[in-house]
Amino acid sequence: MNQKNAWSPLILSALAGACIGLTVLLIQEKHKTTSDSYSTSVQIATPSVVNIYTQVIQQKGLNDLDTAKHSINLGSGVIVTKDGFILTNHHVIQNAQSIVIALHDDRRIKAQLIGSDPSTDLAVLKIPHLNLPSIKMGDSSKVSVGDRILAIGNPFGIGQTVTAGIISAKGRNSIGLNTYENFLQTDAAINPGNSGGALVNLKGELIGISSAIYSSSGGSQGIGFATPVDDAMEVMTDIIQYGEVIRGYLGMEAQKITPLLADNLSLPSNHGLLVNDITKESPAEKAGIEVGDIILEINNTPSEDPFQIRRFIASLKPGTHISLVGIRGLQSYQTNITLEKQPAMQRINY
Structure with a gap:
């Protein structure tokens, strides 16, 4: 009797340990199954x-x-x-x-x-209906290269389709598809008919609007582009409020200065933006900016990427004052410019 009582705690301890171990294994297996499936995100x-x-x-x-x-x-x-x-x-x-x-x-x-x-x-x-199943909003600024994502759309009209992939790159801005580009790049299959569909993270949150593919055949080749949801929501807010997107307008075109360009043109600076066109009656012309000027800073920020500067100017509202630092010849200068509203169908970059 005493021996049986002495062994009972050991037996109970072993059984408890076995139960705990089994529970841990079941939890791990369930987690493994969940991580291998996108079904929750899709639902x-x-x-x-x-x-x-x-x-x-x-x-x-x-x-x-x-x-x-x-x-x-x-x-x-x-x-x-x-x-x-x-x-x-x-x-x-x-x-x-x-x-x-x-x-x-x-x-x-x-x-x-x-x-x-x-x-x-x-x-x-x-569409004139209430209580529709609106999507959960994500934060495209927190998306990282390598994140797993899903693309949901209607490719070729065959019906709603889900494809999986990763974020291949961020900030693609020189593809030549739109005037203002800041694409998320993905290898998830995006085909004709996917345009306008959702790019979502594994929480089922919207992080982008599928926009285009890079393809020599017209089909998916693992290079797709989506507009980040943060950018899309800014555009949507303006359209709902004003019927259009209200953008700041400077009225100049410029190209990035590289060491090779600076050497070939004997420029006084090997960085910045070289102004190559000014629109008549634009804020840039009114401020005295000239073709051949080198723009070093806008609002105390170095100006070396023409695509980023284009988006920055467009993100400001008409009436905004900006500070510009430049070089003309060997003389540096600083000027303040008041942005105007971008004209309709304006082809100038800034």
Whole structure:
């Protein structure tokens, strides 16, 4: 009896240890299974991603309406608010005579175009329904190269499709697709029809709007681009409030100065921006900036990347005062400039 009592604590301890070990193994296995699947992320995000069908009328003759051709274009969009605002690409709805949204639950609703911004290839639509499944918002500034992501859209019109990949690069700004570029690059398969769809993190949060692919064949080759959600929301806010995006305007073009360029042109500086065009009656001309000037700083920040400066000026509102430091010949100068509103269809970079 005494011997049995002496062994009981040891047996109970062993059993408890075995139970704890088994529990740990079960938890680890469950975590492993979860980490190998994107199903939770997909379930969170997909109800907010819609298919977009647009009808475009292409008239063959000037006065013969009977020869007009109707074509249906396909794309994707993301429900951003519960009251029906949808983000998509400008090229998805460009020249559309009518726009129909196909929701995740198979409802089809006619959409109103609130406005679009060709310079960033973004557009805002509105459907008249409340309590829609709006997507959870992520923070694209916290996205890192190597993060796993999902692309959700309607490639080739076959229906909602999910592809997986990683963030391959950030801040791509010289692709030549839009006037203002700050793309997230991904290797997740993005194909025609994905345009305007969602790029989400593994929490199911929106981090970008799929915009374009880099391809020699027209299909996915592992290089896709998405507009960061932070940028897209700024554009959406302006479109909803003003009907357009209000941007600052300086009115000059410039190129980056490299040591080779500085040597070939005998420039007094091997860094900065070389001004190569000034628009007449622009703020830059009014401030006395001239072709051939070298811009060293804008608002006390070195100006060496023309794409970043273009986006910076555009991010400011008309009436904003900026400080500019430059060189003309061998003489340095400083001037203050008041930005104006960017003219419609303005092709100048700044």
